[in-house]
Amino acid sequence: MGDGAHQAGFIALALPFVAALLAPALTRLLRHHAAWILALFPAAIFAIVAGFADPVLFAQPVLFGFDWIPDLSIRFAFRLDGLSFAFALLISGIGTLIVLYAGAYMAGHPHQGRFLSFIFLFMGAMLGLVLADDLITLFVYWELTSITSFLLIGFDHEREAARRGAIQALVITGGGGLLLLAGLILIRETSGLGSLSALLGAGDVLRDSDLYMPILLLVLGGAFTKSAQVPFHVWLPNAMEAPTPVSAYLHSATMVKAGVYLLLRLNPVLGHTALWETILPAFGGVTLITGALLALKQRDLKLVLAYTTMASLGLLVMLIGAGSHAAIEGAVLYLIAHSMFKGGLFMVAGSLDHGAGTRDIASLRGLAGAMPVTFAAGLLGALSMGGLPPLYGFLAKEEIYAATAGLDVRALLLTAAAVAGNALMFSAAFLVGLKPFLGRRHDGLAHAHEGAPGLWIGPLLLGLAALFAGLKPTLAHFAFANPMASAALGSPAEIHAAVEFHWGAPLALSLLTVAIGVALYLGARRVHDVLHGGFTAIGWGPDRGFDQAMRGLLRGAFLLTHRLQSGRLDYYMTTTFAVIAVALLGSMAAGGGLPVLPAFPHLFFYEWTVLAILVVGVVLVLIAKNRLTAIVSLGIQGFAIALLFILLGAPDLSFTQFMVETLSVVVLALVMTRLRLQRADHRPWREVLPDMAVALAAGSGFGLFLLKVTQTPFDNALTAFFGEYSRTIAHGRNVVNVIIVDFRGLDTMGEIAVVMTTGLAILALIRIRVGRRGEPHPDMAEAPE
Amino acid sequence: MRTVIFRFTAPYLTSLMVLFSIFVLLRGHNEPGGGFIGGLIAASAFAIYGIACGVAPVRRALYFHPMAIAATGLLVSVSAGCISILLGRRFLTGLWTFPDVLGGIGLSTPVMFDIGVYLVVVGAITSIALALEEGDD
Numbered sequence: 001m002g003d004g005a006h007q008a009g010f011i012a013l014a015l016p017f018v019a020a021l022l023a024p025a026l027t028r029l030l031r032h033h034a035a036w037i038l039a040l041f042p043a044a045i046f047a048i049v050a051g052f053a054d055p056v057l058f059a060q061p062v063l064f065g066f067d068w069i070p071d072l073s074i075r076f077a078f079r080l081d082g083l084s085f086a087f088a089l090l091i092s093g094i095g096t097l098i099v100l101y102a103g104a105y106m107a108g109h110p111h112q113g114r115f116l117s118f119i120f121l122f123m124g125a126m127l128g129l130v131l132a133d134d135l136i137t138l139f140v141y142w143e144l145t146s147i148t149s150f151l152l153i154g155f156d157h158e159r160e161a162a163r164r165g166a167i168q169a170l171v172i173t174g175g176g177g178l179l180l181l182a183g184l185i186l187i188r189e190t191s192g193l194g195s196l197s198a199l200l201g202a203g204d205v206l207r208d209s210d211l212y213m214p215i216l217l218l219v220l221g222g223a224f225t226k227s228a229q230v231p232f233h234v235w236l237p238n239a240m241e242a243p244t245p246v247s248a249y250l251h252s253a254t255m256v257k258a259g260v261y262l263l264l265r266l267n268p269v270l271g272h273t274a275l276w277e278t279i280l281p282a283f284g285g286v287t288l289i290t291g292a293l294l295a296l297k298q299r300d301l302k303l304v305l306a307y308t309t310m311a312s313l314g315l316l317v318m319l320i321g322a323g324s325h326a327a328i329e330g331a332v333l334y335l336i337a338h339s340m341f342k343g344g345l346f347m348v349a350g351s352l353d354h355g356a357g358t359r360d361i362a363s364l365r366g367l368a369g370a371m372p373v374t375f376a377a378g379l380l381g382a383l384s385m386g387g388l389p390p391l392y393g394f395l396a397k398e399e400i401y402a403a404t405a406g407l408d409v410r411a412l413l414l415t416a417a418a419v420a421g422n423a424l425m426f427s428a429a430f431l432v433g434l435k436p437f438l439g440r441r442h443d444g445l446a447h448a449h450e451g452a453p454g455l456w457i458g459p460l461l462l463g464l465a466a467l468f469a470g471l472k473p474t475l476a477h478f479a480f481a482n483p484m485a486s487a488a489l490g491s492p493a494e495i496h497a498a499v500e501f502h503w504g505a506p507l508a509l510s511l512l513t514v515a516i517g518v519a520l521y522l523g524a525r526r527v528h529d530v531l532h533g534g535f536t537a538i539g540w541g542p543d544r545g546f547d548q549a550m551r552g553l554l555r556g557a558f559l560l561t562h563r564l565q566s567g568r569l570d571y572y573m574t575t576t577f578a579v580i581a582v583a584l585l586g587s588m589a590a591g592g593g594l595p596v597l598p599a600f601p602h603l604f605f606y607e608w609t610v611l612a613i614l615v616v617g618v619v620l621v622l623i624a625k626n627r628l629t630a631i632v633s634l635g636i637q638g639f640a641i642a643l644l645f646i647l648l649g650a651p652d653l654s655f656t657q658f659m660v661e662t663l664s665v666v667v668l669a670l671v672m673t674r675l676r677l678q679r680a681d682h683r684p685w686r687e688v689l690p691d692m693a694v695a696l697a698a699g700s701g702f703g704l705f706l707l708k709v710t711q712t713p714f715d716n717a718l719t720a721f722f723g724e725y726s727r728t729i730a731h732g733r734n735v736v737n738v739i740i741v742d743f744r745g746l747d748t749m750g751e752i753a754v755v756m757t758t759g760l761a762i763l764a765l766i767r768i769r770v771g772r773r774g775e776p777h778p779d780m781a782e783a784p785e
Numbered sequence: 786m787r788t789v790i791f792r793f794t795a796p797y798l799t800s801l802m803v804l805f806s807i808f809v810l811l812r813g814h815n816e817p818g819g820g821f822i823g824g825l826i827a828a829s830a831f832a833i834y835g836i837a838c839g840v841a842p843v844r845r846a847l848y849f850h851p852m853a854i855a856a857t858g859l860l861v862s863v864s865a866g867c868i869s870i871l872l873g874r875r876f877l878t879g880l881w882t883f884p885d886v887l888g889g890i891g892l893s894t895p896v897m898f899d900i901g902v903y904l905v906v907v908g909a910i911t912s913i914a915l916a917l918e919e920g921d922d
Contacts, residue, residue, distance in 0.1 A: 737818070745866065762913050
């Protein structure tokens, strides 16, 4: 492939983000008609991706990208093969319809532009995710879908439930993303390969590694949270707080399929092991049954669909884990069928809400006359979801039963789960796609009407597509299912499922499914009551568990913060000095670095005098009952040290020490008078003794540390350098000052910036104290006269 | 604290100390001293004046808010570092010139830098000290 092809790939990846930038302005200009123009963007992406059909459909993946962080061998690289081809077409194709639908559904909404912008951002993230070749690129887009879906679910941010749903989705899928990141890094480390293409060509390298199990579990953590497997499914129904176009998009072809995509993608390198074929069917099966049961418990059309989505995801995961060729083929067929019928049915539910003003199953009735087009779309969706011929869903179901049917225990379990789940979903499908339109319309729905074209074009087209694909299976298999299954299997696959009469286990199972499904549909009210009673009796569920976990996290954080940040100065000081003491003494004792105590030096009498002053100062600090006395005594000790510096030949240091001591005494005394403490310090010995111990430990730690430092051989290279060049280069005889302002000027610049900032901070602190006493501060009011 | 003697001598003491602080600042390159020490001396001078005669006269005498003085100092220091950039050298390179008219006294960017340090220290410490002293009024 030439550069032109690569450019086209990058353009397709960038188009959604361009559309996201344009959407708000266009919407302001053209109101909801802007959607018709904006829909051209995903349509163009669809065309670009479809343009790659020639190489991709003949098992020639297209690779493009560039180095991103070469030092870590991370690339910004993409791979277009059968799997990503089909996903990209689904994302952009359904995306086009969703944008049209959103234009009509959100017409007149004050933030429609923002909404469309979010949809495009999400589309861009999703597109990058399925096209990514480099593992880190994949992760970046993976997290981007979590973040953009957070924005979409929480779009209606003034409602508490929407905010909760958004945060829940972000915590669960984002947390899963972190697991995935760990898994991807492990993959990079163990295999040394950074891209999916390389991994797919590397055979058993991951299956043979010692880290196979952690890798698998981490990757599954990411996939299961994203694809809403039990017990991480709670975010999916709560995400229904989003406007319907979001549900139709995120929960049909995109967000929730990301996990399934990852499993299909990694099937050739991680699959076909006992662990894979145990965990996936187990989680998938439980999710399938749980989701299908929960779906029939609901009364809200959107929630019914949400839970059936969860069930469908369970079915897909179960099939991927089943391990056989036929199972993967069934999964691929079902995935395509599901994207079409679920997207369509969600839009139908939204149109019903829009046209009739309610989504309650019990009150929606007899709308066939008022909303005929929506009825047609809904019926097509339900037929496909129910797996009836001649729609595409039927092929998927046949293929699934062909894959699971068998006589050993495992096959029987899988088949039973598939039949039960499908039967439950069958009844749910017709509850959404048929029931609202039958019967006699009651007076409350008299105003029901068909919506704008945008509201029915999408679902109708998706329904017709499912019908067409069912009637012309060879073409659909050639363009979508075969390349997808080949990529997921790692070897060429040819699917033959077609709508034709043939006796066998699949047909018998299909008949069984339909029979149970019809019975459930007819007894829907009783089924609902039984399930509602059952789930209410259980009471606790992962959803409440999530709240409890979040509350526990917050409480833990509060406790910890309260413990660490008590707000008491003496606590902070004690902690700081205790840590310093432990760090100094502990490291010296453990490392065998204690200094050799020097011989006692001979001192002159004036040196003895200075030392005596120093000791007197320290003792006075300790025994002083009056705070002011203690502060002044501390000053005495400081001046003694300044004298020592003079005696030892460091006039600069001594000079500074004098000034610092003077100012500290002044400032401390001023602070003391402001704090209005008691003049005397009455503390019992049990409080003084621990402080004394900490002080002694920190002090002796520093002392020993300095002794040790002076005992190491002295490297005077710097002294020589500064001594030599301070006069010649920097024209200064005072080496200390030359270092401060010239040689190490940058350090000084940082230091004076700190002095300035600290000054501002202290000023603010002082002001706060003044403000609390309610006195106006003259500092602000006073202008120069 | 405010004895008559202290109040009477404080202005002279302060002026003397400020003068001395400038002397210390300027001689810093060759003898003990420099901007930091000079700044501390000047700050204590203003603190003494404030204790003796109250804060308002000090603020009047300083004319600018002490924090504005500190900010100016920071600006002066950074500008001193930038001059070398304008002349195509690296940031903070020390530049010297010895004009004939001053009789061999050198002008340099390090001295300018040191003046900035002096101003920052004077401004920051003085504003803290004055703010604290105001609490007593």
